[in-house]
Amino acid sequence: MSGHDDVPEWAPRNLPESGGGPDAPYTFLGASYPGGVPSPGPAAEPPPGTAGERPFDPFEKPDRSPRSAGPAHAARPPRRPRPPKRIGGILLGPLAGAVGLVLLTGIGAWALTSAGDDCAGDDALTISVAAAPEIAPAVIRAARRFNDARHEVGDRCVRANVRSTDPAAVATLLSGKGVAGVTEKPDVWIPDSSLWIRLVEGSDRDGPAAGFTHVGGIASSPVVLAMPAGLAARLRNLGVPAQPSWKELLAAAGTAANAEQGPGAPGSVIPPRLFRLQVPDPQRTATGMSTLVLAASLLGGDPEGRARFTGAVRTFREGVTPSVAAEFAAFGQEAGDRQPIALAPEQAVFSHNAKRPAEIAVAVYPSEGTVFLDHPLTVLSDDPAKVSAGRLLGRELTSATAREDVGRLGFRTSDGGAPGTFSQQNGLAARAPKALPPAPAEQVTRIMQQWAQLSLSIRMLSIIDISGSMDRKIAPGASRLQSTIRTAQNGLSLLPDDSELGQWVFSTELEGGKDWRELVSVGPLNERLGSATRRQLVLSAFAQTRVKPNGGTGLYETTIAAFDHMKRTYKPEYVNSILLWTDGKNEDKDGPSLEETLDHIRRAYDPERPVLINMFGLGKGVDVGALRQIARLTNGDAYVAETPGQVQELFLKALSQRVCEPDC
Structure with missing residues (x-):
């Protein structure tokens, strides 16, 4: 990405506006790619579990490759080149165009360049934005509108440069634990979850976390239990309620939290050890981290909470996968009589189903509630001008157009509102599940320390x-x-x-x-x-x-x-x-x-x-x-x-x- 371009190389340059009916295809663009969306080209390697498949981008320009010749599109003979015109004995053509540009120099060149370059000089205020891969396409579109609006802060023109960035890499840098692909602190950070920010704020390192300015969330997605539609139908036939408890679901996955009570949870109709639970790596993904926070929250009031949390962690550890994409790739690969299910963001279920798999995934919303990924915008710079610029960008990212963009990616609004495309037919519920209270920074740090030890x-x-x-x-x-x-x-x-x-x-x-x-x-x-x-x-x-x-x-x-x-x-x-x-x-x-x-x-x-x-x-x-x-x-x-x-x-x-x- 050049210093004057707010769009990374892999992003489409000419994006169509939103539209299409409820059957229009959507895609998964984030949780599958914790390290960012791959660049096109023969050298790009597909992420694990995708088998080389390139996800469909809802903002991508339609394919304009030539159609094969047929009765309606038979090949036509090539046109004969037209000779250059002469007007008054002067030859017009390529040479004339070059001469024309020379003649315009000093007269109209400013008019040709001012539209794109008047906010790219030394006096411009540029803010670097690191956005989580799954939300980055919508952020890029918002940044383009933001730049076109030519906002000013202190008589300086403001522009935003956006880069799709793994939140774990930014958190590693800010926590002072080293470098994991990110070498410079961005001015604005939009990770997939506030848990990353709390983890940095709860670290022992002084300095980088100081001066964080929290602007607010721009999209949300609850962590749900995703399973193949056939398995969901089987549970309904067994009499399992539409919203079973986490305890029932984890017991059926073989968690040690219920081992002392024998097979299955008391009163549950779910067969014991029916599931093979999959969890994305908590040290690399906010979804995995949210799973630990969820377990700690549900077991917090239990007298034997620490022991039961240990049992849950042992179960989670057995099913750790490198990414959410790997979770969905395992669907249909049964291990004996245990069927794989995934702890995943609701948006990942939406995107998986948008790729029209042979069997769609269904999101299960447990009765106790869940943790939401909130995609917060946080200004990391202590420069007052950049803080103001970050707040202005935040306004654009919460505009009606931006909300429509994030909805097309499969996200809810920051207050839980679902896109109109959410329905039982695509495995999702329009009504938002109950949100569990957010964990404070010190608790997030302690939970991740426990995971590091117990895992x-x-x-x-x-x-x-x-x-x-x-x-x-x-x-x-x-x-x-x-x-x-x-x-x-x-x-x-x-x-x-x-x-x-x-x-x-x-x-x-x-x-x-x-x-x-x-x-x-x-x-x-x-x-x-x-x-x-x-x-x-x-x-x-x-x-x-x-x-x-x-x-x-x-x-x-x-x-x-x-x-x-x-x-x-x-x-x-x-x-x-x-x-x-x-x-x-x-x-x-x-x-x-x-x-x-x-x-x-x-x-x-x-x-x-x-x-x-x-x-x-x-x-x-x-x-x-x-x-x-x-x-x-x-x-x-x-x-x-x-x-x-x-x-x-x-x-x-x-x-x-x-x-x-x-x-x-």
């Missing part, structure tokens, strides 16, 4: 007590060992294949005088060990685990051995942790004492190579004090459960423990 792959050593007392009942029909194994099995299902896991058991004198025995070594769950994967071997080990009759609890020797093993094999790209399950207190009188155990861990613990210990006590005979002293030396904790449901809840709570490291 790290886990490297875990699980250790189960098989002493004789573990055979006691914790509930009718379930012993302490059975309840522990059932929880461990459920926990295993939450871990993606790139997690590393190992399984030990312990009692007293299990193997060669040691109080512990390794059943499965620590390593990737998807690694093949012989004819089976490690995940399969762990499940097989669970099925074969039995108590040692009359066995004692060799707690301290096992803890030291496990800690030393995990520290020795530490991997920095993982969260390295130990989960130890027991129903009692140390009973190995020949092993180390509590003081010796605490001293060993205190001296061996390395904050640069941290190994987190969490301990689970089952029943009333647990030495909670000793467990807690050991665990807290590593920023872990000890938990005690007396029912199977509490075991599951505490397991999730332990997984979320790293959220507050090192202060918890």
